[in-house]
Amino acid sequence: MDATHGTRERHASGHRDDRRALPFVPGPLGPDSLQRIDAYWRAANYLSVGQIYLMANPLLREPLKPEHVKPRLLGHWGTTPGLNFIYAHLNRVIRQRDLDMIAVWGPGHGAPGLVANAYLEGTYSEIYPDVAQDLDGMARLFRQFSFPGGIPSHASPELPGSIHEGGELGYALAHAFGAALDSPGLTVACVIGDGEAETGPLAASWHANKFLDPRTDGTVLPILHLNGYKIASPTLLARMPADELRSLLVGYGYAPTFVEGDEPAPMHQAMATALDAACDAIADIRRRAGHGEAGRPRWPMIVLRSPKGWTGPDRVDGKPVEGTWRSHQVPVAAVRENAGHRAILESWMRSYRPEELFAEDGSLVVDLAALPPQGPRRLSANPHANAHRSAPLRLPDLGRVAVAVPEPGRLTAEATRVLGTYLREILTLNAASRNFRIMGPDETASNRLDAVFAVTGRAWQDEILPGDDHLRRDGRVMEVLSEHLCEGWLEGYVLTGRHGLFATYEAFAHVVDSMVNQHAKWLKSSRDLPWRRPVPSLNILLSSHVWRQDHNGFSHQDPGFIDFVANKRGDTARIYLPPDANTLLCAMDHCLRTYDRINVVVAGKQPALQWLALDEAARHCAAGAGIWDWASNEGDAGPDVVMACAGDVPTLETLAAVDWLRRHLPELRVRVVNVVDLMTLPAPETHPHGLDASTFDSVFTRDRPVVFAYHGYPWLIHRLTYKRTNHGNFHVHGFIEEGTTTTPFDMCVLNRLDRYHLAQAAIRAVPRLGARAEHAEEALRDALAAHREHVRRTGDDLPEVRDWTWPERSATEDHDRRIEGDIMQCGPTDADEPGRAGTVDGWTVVT
Numbered sequence: 001m002d003a004t005h006g007t008r009e010r011h012a013s014g015h016r017d018d019r020r021a022l023p024f025v026p027g028p029l030g031p032d033s034l035q036r037i038d039a040y041w042r043a044a045n046y047l048s049v050g051q052i053y054l055m056a057n058p059l060l061r062e063p064l065k066p067e068h069v070k071p072r073l074l075g076h077w078g079t080t081p082g083l084n085f086i087y088a089h090l091n092r093v094i095r096q097r098d099l100d101m102i103a104v105w106g107p108g109h110g111a112p113g114l115v116a117n118a119y120l121e122g123t124y125s126e127i128y129p130d131v132a133q134d135l136d137g138m139a140r141l142f143r144q145f146s147f148p149g150g151i152p153s154h155a156s157p158e159l160p161g162s163i164h165e166g167g168e169l170g171y172a173l174a175h176a177f178g179a180a181l182d183s184p185g186l187t188v189a190c191v192i193g194d195g196e197a198e199t200g201p202l203a204a205s206w207h208a209n210k211f212l213d214p215r216t217d218g219t220v221l222p223i224l225h226l227n228g229y230k231i232a233s234p235t236l237l238a239r240m241p242a243d244e245l246r247s248l249l250v251g252y253g254y255a256p257t258f259v260e261g262d263e264p265a266p267m268h269q270a271m272a273t274a275l276d277a278a279c280d281a282i283a284d285i286r287r288r289a290g291h292g293e294a295g296r297p298r299w300p301m302i303v304l305r306s307p308k309g310w311t312g313p314d315r316v317d318g319k320p321v322e323g324t325w326r327s328h329q330v331p332v333a334a335v336r337e338n339a340g341h342r343a344i345l346e347s348w349m350r351s352y353r354p355e356e357l358f359a360e361d362g363s364l365v366v367d368l369a370a371l372p373p374q375g376p377r378r379l380s381a382n383p384h385a386n387a388h389r390s391a392p393l394r395l396p397d398l399g400r401v402a403v404a405v406p407e408p409g410r411l412t413a414e415a416t417r418v419l420g421t422y423l424r425e426i427l428t429l430n431a432a433s434r435n436f437r438i439m440g441p442d443e444t445a446s447n448r449l450d451a452v453f454a455v456t457g458r459a460w461q462d463e464i465l466p467g468d469d470h471l472r473r474d475g476r477v478m479e480v481l482s483e484h485l486c487e488g489w490l491e492g493y494v495l496t497g498r499h500g501l502f503a504t505y506e507a508f509a510h511v512v513d514s515m516v517n518q519h520a521k522w523l524k525s526s527r528d529l530p531w532r533r534p535v536p537s538l539n540i541l542l543s544s545h546v547w548r549q550d551h552n553g554f555s556h557q558d559p560g561f562i563d564f565v566a567n568k569r570g571d572t573a574r575i576y577l578p579p580d581a582n583t584l585l586c587a588m589d590h591c592l593r594t595y596d597r598i599n600v601v602v603a604g605k606q607p608a609l610q611w612l613a614l615d616e617a618a619r620h621c622a623a624g625a626g627i628w629d630w631a632s633n634e635g636d637a638g639p640d641v642v643m644a645c646a647g648d649v650p651t652l653e654t655l656a657a658v659d660w661l662r663r664h665l666p667e668l669r670v671r672v673v674n675v676v677d678l679m680t681l682p683a684p685e686t687h688p689h690g691l692d693a694s695t696f697d698s699v700f701t702r703d704r705p706v707v708f709a710y711h712g713y714p715w716l717i718h719r720l721t722y723k724r725t726n727h728g729n730f731h732v733h734g735f736i737e738e739g740t741t742t743t744p745f746d747m748c749v750l751n752r753l754d755r756y757h758l759a760q761a762a763i764r765a766v767p768r769l770g771a772r773a774e775h776a777e778e779a780l781r782d783a784l785a786a787h788r789e790h791v792r793r794t795g796d797d798l799p800e801v802r803d804w805t806w807p808e809r810s811a812t813e814d815h816d817r818r819i820e821g822d823i824m825q826c827g828p829t830d831a832d833e834p835g836r837a838g839t840v841d842g843w844t845v846v847t
Contacts, residue, residue: 027269028276037088037272038264039357040120040371043364044084045311046352047116050138051145052077052330053345058138059354059362064346066336073335074146075153076109078328079193081310082225083113089271090189090379091372093279100185102382104164104492106172106202107193107225109153109329112145114162118380120364121372123160126381127531135362157526161380163495168518170199171488173222177208178492179384180218182434186384187219187282194226194235201484201515206252208485209299211459213473214289216434219282222254222301227308229325238305245303255281255298260305262323267306274302294473296461313348316341387533390497393436393592396425402614403581408630409609409655409806415648416543416605418581419588420451423501426592427455427476437493439478439486440503445469447503447543448605452477483511490538491519499536499592506542506602507549509561516540516598520568523596527571534595541588542602545711546735547649547747557739557747559712565600566678566716570687574599575678577711579651580610582617583676590621602711604648606744609805611651624677624689627699631655631672631806633662639671639704640766643758646675647711650734653748654709656755656804661762664776668766673699673706681720693725702726705765709758710734731761745797749787755801756780756787 022038024031050058052075057068083105094101105114118124119141124131131137131144144150155162164175176190196202212220226238237245242258249256257274261267278300285297309327314320321331332348335341359365376383401421403413423438430436444450444458457472458479464471478489483504490502519538526532542561549556565573574597578584584603591599611628612620620626632639645654651674658670675681677689684690691699700706702725710717714734721727738750748754760780763773790798 022265022268025265025269027266028272029269033092034265034268036367036371037092037268040091040368041081041084041088041264042311042352043120043354043357043368044087044113044116045081046349046354046357047119047138047141048080048084048112049077049312049345049349049352050142051075051112051115053142053335053349054139055143055147056139058135058142059358060346060349064342066342069336069342069345070143070147071336072146073330073333075112076329077112077312077331078229078308078325079107079110079225079227080113081312082227082304082306083107083110083191084117085267085271085306085310086189086191086223086225086304087113087117087379088371089268089275092272093275094373094377094379095371097279098377099187099279100377100382100384101187101189101379102161102163102179102385102496103189103191103379104172104176104179105155105162105191106164106166106169106196107191108166108169108196110166111151111153111155111159114155114159115141115145115151117372118160120368121378121380122369123378123380127160133363138358138362157522157529157532159380160531161378161382161385163385163492165518165522167521168514169193169196170201170484171205171491171515171518172196173202173205173208173220174485174488175492175495176220176222177205177212178489179496180212180220181437181489181493182216182498183218183384183389183496184216185218187221189221189223191223191225194224194228194237195230197224197237198230198235201482201488204480204482204485205488206249206254207480208489209253210296210461211478211480212299213459213461214285214297216474219286220299221278221282224249224256224301224303226303226305227310228323229308229328231328232325234325249301249303253296253298254301256301256303258303258305260303262307262310271302271304278302311351313344316344384496386531387495387497387535389435390533390536390595391433391435393426393499394429394433395589395592396422396429398422398582398585398589398614398618401425402585402617403610405580405582405610405613407806407809408611410808411610412607413581413610414448414605414607415578415581415584415603416541417448417451419541419584419603420449422585422588423449424451424455427452431455435498437476437478437490437498437500438503439490439493439500441481441483441486441505441508442479443503443505443544444477444479446605447505447541449503483508484515487512487515487540491515494536494538495522497533497535499539501539501541501588501592503541503543505549505556506545506561507556507558509540509542510558510564513561513564516565517568520572520598523572523598524569527596537591537594537597537599539588539591539599540601542600543605545602545604546739547647547711547753548604548606548744549739551741553741554739557735559602559735562600562602562678562712563716565598566720568598570679570682570689572596572598573679574689576601576621576676577647577678578603578617578621578676579645579648579674580608580612580617582610582612582614583621585614586618586621587676602647608648609652611655620674621676624680625673625675625691625699628672628674631658632670634669634671637669639701640669640768641762642671642673642700642704642706643762644673644675644700644706644708646678646709646717649744649748650709650711650753653753653755653758655806656801657758657762659804659807660755660759660780664779665763665769665772667772668762668769670762671701671704678720681717681724683723686723697725700724700726704729705762706730707758707761707765708732709753729765731765733758733761743791743795743797745787745801746791749784756783
């Protein structure tokens with residue numbers, strides 16, 4: 001569908017002809033409707049330009065003077081008029097069809113238009129009363145944009161109706177599909193800029209239509225906006241031959257309609273026609289799905305091709321601007337200093353004829369104010385964009401799925417397989433509410449979470465063949481080999497008030513570093529807005545981790561995602577390293593109860609020794625870190641050395657080292673400390689989970705050596721503990737970038753995280769051992785030599801290593817396995833933190 005191309009006459013000032021009325025062009029819009037929708041578009045464009053340039057004289061009631069213009073011109077005009085055009089037309093179909101719709105705006109710097117439309121709809125003034133719909137309010141609207149103490153140039157949390165910032169391109173369509181899941185009455189319009197369309201995440205996101213169930217999910221209406229240029233270069237999709245672009249989109253599974261041109265009248269009619277056709281097609285798809293028609297539908301989409309910087313200056317300083325890359329940011333610069341540029345700006349703004357659009361008091365004229373939808377049907381006020389469906393999950397009793405651990409370190413279990421059983425129970429309890437999903441690359445079974453397939457399947461709308469594994473149209477597990485798409489789905493899902501889990505291999509979580517970073521910024525900003533509702537936390541499970549990627553090798557061995565998350569604000573980031581299955585259950589149960597957090601849980605999937613019964617695990621997780629008395633032998637004299645650990649494999653190797661020391665150096669007094677909540681290590685002024693100074697010193701001592709076996713890169717522990725009294729005595733062992741395809745224990749040896757190197761470090765830290773230390777170290781060197789010979793000869797670990805268990809308790813041994821009560825009471829929980837009203841944030845302690 002193509003609108004007529006053409007170029008209107010230009011004034012000497014470089015602006016398009018100021019005609020008082022558009023020529024009528026046949027289409028779904030009658031003459032009056034055509035004039036009014038164009039006037040509304042002009043009003044949004046006027047407010048957009050004003051935000052970029054002005055700080056006073058908002059309606060140009062006097063000639064433009066230098067002091068009316070901002071000293072620093074920041075903003076992006078190029079994409080804005082196209083967004084305003086789309087917004088006006090979405091308003092029309094929402095109102096005519098009573099649609100429940102939100103919009104995701106992908107172009108990165110379109111906030112001038114989106115703020116303008118929220119202001120025109122009245123929502124902005126309802127939320128921010130000082131930005132009223134009058135002259136003073138309009139002046140504040142203009143001044144605050146990209147101004148110190150004001151609002152950013154992206155569709156940030158401060159913008160009503162937004163769930164997507166767009167500060168980094170690539171994620172709009174993934175967020176839109178995530179928002180549409182399990183919302184059958186919702187339509188999500190997703191505007192994709194042609195620059196964004198070049199990114200890898202967006203390219204994968206086109207395939208999300210293969211996962212949308214028209215019976216139970218909402219609808220995503222992609223609108224690909226081609227304006228031809230990025231910052232300076234042409235965009236690929238805009239330069240593609242038309243038939244090639246159509247073939248690409250049809251190949252992705254869409255039915256595209258093209259709206260192209262630069263003349264407003266035919267473009268309005270073409271866009272109205274395209275939106276009507278798309279809405280009719282969506283209604284037909286839903287009707288057929290409701291009648292049981294199977295198969296994946298071909299969803300509609302719209303391609304809008306309009307000039308970059310549409311309706312802006314034609315030329316500035318003799319160079320073309322409208323329709324070129326020069327309109328990308330601020331098309332007329334140095335307006336304060338250059339009278340000629342100031343004249344161009346004034347002529348440009350007056351070309352929208354603001355005297356026709358705004359009343360004497362600065363409010364939108366009554367005729368135009370009646371155009372947008374009302375109440376919650378407004379794009380800027382739709383409750384879906386403010387997590388209105390947010391409700392706590394129904395979570396199962398952990399006792400039903402926990403591992404029975406009568407003694408520490410005597411039986412094995414697969415932690416994530418146990419977690420899979422727990423997730424199965426969550427899916428069962430919340431089947432009716434449909435507010436929980438699992439997203440991840442093709443690894444649900446690989447990560448041992450496959451118990452969920454007893455009650456659900458993998459979401460799939462295409463053909464299902466005999467022999468396919470657990471594919472279902474209504475599946476609650478979303479799998480596609482794109483971490484970007486999986487994580488983006490979950491962000492869209494939680495931002496609209498639902499709950500979920502993103503599970504992936506640890507090494508490849510880095511693929512979504514930047515996405516998680518943007519989400520953290522969103523949470524930080526939204527937490528300061530009292531009108532923003534809390535959103536369920538972004539929960540990330542990292543499994544198939546660095547220490548058990550011995551078969552895949554170096555490419556799969558990287559624990560650095562933890563370091564990245566640890567850089568986030570203390571009121572947002574949480575990192576848990578449960579040492580066994582029951583602590584994993586407690587940690588994940590807690591994470592799924594929280595809001596406004598990014599929770600990262602790292603857990604292995606291989607059979608491993610279990611340490612804590614469920615009640616002990618719950619108390620340990622609530623404290624975050626604590627002394628394991630049952631593994632310590634310090635007595636009343638206090639320890640010679642503290643053996644600390646964080647992570648499942650580091651815990652195993654630490655306890656094996658302690659066992660070796662007990663047998664070879666029984667006089668050495670050892671305290672074992674386990675850390676499950678990594679953020680207990682920094683000082684409390686750095687992170688709200690940080691142990692207070694007295695508690696930290698009571699656990700790690702003020703002056704004794706601490707040999708710390710850590711799951712990731714060792715320098716993170718030094719960074720987290722640098723303010724602690726005893727930091728200078730911390731000797732941290734972790735991943736030091738030594739990896740290969742080898743045995744599990746050999747991976748530890750290569751990185752000096754194994755029991756023998758840990759025991760050696762403990763011995764060297766206690767000078768009083770004297771000659772006994774020399775003999776012990778010789779025995780450790782012999783053990784390492786035996787390991788090297790055996791593993792290279794047999795390809796397997798030594799039986800005494802592979803089959804090691806914690807010594808069985810004797811009948812006369814003290815059976816007290818408590819974790820120190822004072823530490824339990826002092827350890828922080830999220831429930832102790834200040835939060836917004838409605839936040840569900842606390843531990844469940846099972847007794």
